[in-house]
Amino acid sequence: MRKRILVVDDELDMRIYVSTLLETNGYKPLSAVDGKEGLEVARKNRPSLIILDVMMPKESGIGLYRDLKIDQELKDIPVIMLSALSKKTFFHSQRVLNEYKGENIPDPEGYIEKPPEPEELLEVIQNCLK
Amino acid sequence: MGETILLVDDEEGIRKVLGISLKDRGYEVLTAGGGEEALRLFRKERPPIVLTDIKMPGMDGIDLLQRIKEERPETEVIMITGHGDMKLAIESLKANATDFVTKPINDDVLGIALKRAGESMRLRRKLREYTENLEGLVEEKTKKLMEAERLAVVGQTVAAIAHAIKNITGGLTGGAFVLEKGLELKNEKYLCQGWDMVKGNVSKIKGLAMDLLNYAKEREPDYQLCDPNRLIQEVYDLMLPHARENGVTLHIELDRGLPEIWLDPEGIHRCLLNLVTNAIDACNDISCSETGRAVFLRSSKGKNCAVEYQVADKGCGMDKETRGKIFQRFFSTKGSQGTGLGLMITKKIVDEHNGDIGCESRRGKGTKFFIRLPSNEQASGSGKTP
Numbered sequence: 001m002r003k004r005i006l007v008v009d010d011e012l013d014m015r016i017y018v019s020t021l022l023e024t025n026g027y028k029p030l031s032a033v034d035g036k037e038g039l040e041v042a043r044k045n046r047p048s049l050i051i052l053d054v055m056m057p058k059e060s061g062i063g064l065y066r067d068l069k070i071d072q073e074l075k076d077i078p079v080i081m082l083s084a085l086s087k088k089t090f091f092h093s094q095r096v097l098n099e100y101k102g103e104n105i106p107d108p109e110g111y112i113e114k115p116p117e118p119e120e121l122l123e124v125i126q127n128c129l130k
Numbered sequence: 131m132g133e134t135i136l137l138v139d140d141e142e143g144i145r146k147v148l149g150i151s152l153k154d155r156g157y158e159v160l161t162a163g164g165g166e167e168a169l170r171l172f173r174k175e176r177p178p179i180v181l182t183d184i185k186m187p188g189m190d191g192i193d194l195l196q197r198i199k200e201e202r203p204e205t206e207v208i209m210i211t212g213h214g215d216m217k218l219a220i221e222s223l224k225a226n227a228t229d230f231v232t233k234p235i236n237d238d239v240l241g242i243a244l245k246r247a248g249e250s251m252r253l254r255r256k257l258r259e260y261t262e263n264l265e266g267l268v269e270e271k272t273k274k275l276m277e278a279e280r281l282a283v284v285g286q287t288v289a290a291i292a293h294a295i296k297n298i299t300g301g302l303t304g305g306a307f308v309l310e311k312g313l314e315l316k317n318e319k320y321l322c323q324g325w326d327m328v329k330g331n332v333s334k335i336k337g338l339a340m341d342l343l344n345y346a347k348e349r350e351p352d353y354q355l356c357d358p359n360r361l362i363q364e365v366y367d368l369m370l371p372h373a374r375e376n377g378v379t380l381h382i383e384l385d386r387g388l389p390e391i392w393l394d395p396e397g398i399h400r401c402l403l404n405l406v407t408n409a410i411d412a413c414n415d416i417s418c419s420e421t422g423r424a425v426f427l428r429s430s431k432g433k434n435c436a437v438e439y440q441v442a443d444k445g446c447g448m449d450k451e452t453r454g455k456i457f458q459r460f461f462s463t464k465g466s467q468g469t470g471l472g473l474m475i476t477k478k479i480v481d482e483h484n485g486d487i488g489c490e491s492r493r494g495k496g497t498k499f500f501i502r503l504p505s506n507e508q509a510s511g512s513g514k515t516p
Contacts, residue, residue, distance in 0.1 A: 011301075013300075013301040013304050013305065013327050013330065013331070014300070014301075014304060016304065016308060016323050016327060017303075017304025017305070017307060017308055017327070018304075020307065020308045020311055020320055020323070020324075021307065024311050024315065024320075084293070084296070084297070114296075114297075114300050115296065115297075115299055115300025115301075115303045115304070116300075116303075117303070118307050
């Protein structure tokens, strides 16, 4: 059976792009437009991997990421962050949030700066699913 | 060459002896036999030090001191008093004399008085130099700061443009990829989606380029006598299909009694178009479910202006913080969909018309923008109107 991968991005273009990349490489893409929908779809469909946009207007990808990682049933699903933020900025924000909230959320399994090149994204996806 | 001293005494003998003594000390010496003559000479030569007898016929030393202090307060005036003239001496100190020496003049005492005068002059000069230096320093630092500020603005501008372009490039990369897959797999869905993405992003980059041009271009407003209703009607007609596509109803309400006014039709058209586009976008904001999906365009005779345009939406409104930033360049609430230039350009155009732009907005209640334009003999500042 094809592995399900959830794409959460508020931009239609990015959802189509990543979904097409997944579809043409033998995965089954699922998509959601914001953090709230993303969490619902993740609970319902238990994807093998989640590709998450960091900057979304309603609920940021950062919030969703933390929600996923503290959810006992979802925390083992690997997550690739896709973002216009530089990797350094993102990881720094995670450390600050961890400290501030007294939580210990692990770093995401993958991180790609937008716009992603197809081969690059594919490679990270395959690594995460090994 | 030393400082110049004006020596004033009605006794020629004293002028002679004291004159020689002062010259010996390295001063240039001018002499006057009385107050009036001294004042004339003072005005002409402006000596920094005046040494004057107190008791003289006609204008006496105290009078002379007061006149000199009025005209050039920085002048050092040393008084020569007779023995036992303590009262006069004190009076002269009250009138800001530098010092006094008593007759018969003791050379050392005079030396001390002169030294004091010199010291005081030196300090004042120093102070003036510092002040001037300080002004120069402030000026220099200000220049540097302004330059830094300018560079910072350029930097921010470039960063914002780069960000906008990067976003669009992302879309184009995606579009190209999907299109390629469509061609490769002969998959019509991919072909259509990819093609739409490419087209959408091409029009985005076009929009960005137009916005940037409008932003950068110092366009002279082309004022014409116009029916203010015609412009808003045109924008209404133009935007009707776009609104319908987005499920937003567009309403227009015109005050038919408005007079023609002088304005730049292209500029005002752009302003209204920007406001209406924003209003439709606001109705489409998915982050708030309570939007009314309606936009109202109005024209009316406003208070203190020839025409007031209003563009109101029933969208989700703005909070105070957002309202404060909307006219800033590159501020956008539309994520990668907005360039953050529209309202800034709109304001620039309205400002050129000596008009007024503003908005009322409440979170959850919608937003109402207004543009008020003067009857516009005033806006003819550029000399384009007759």
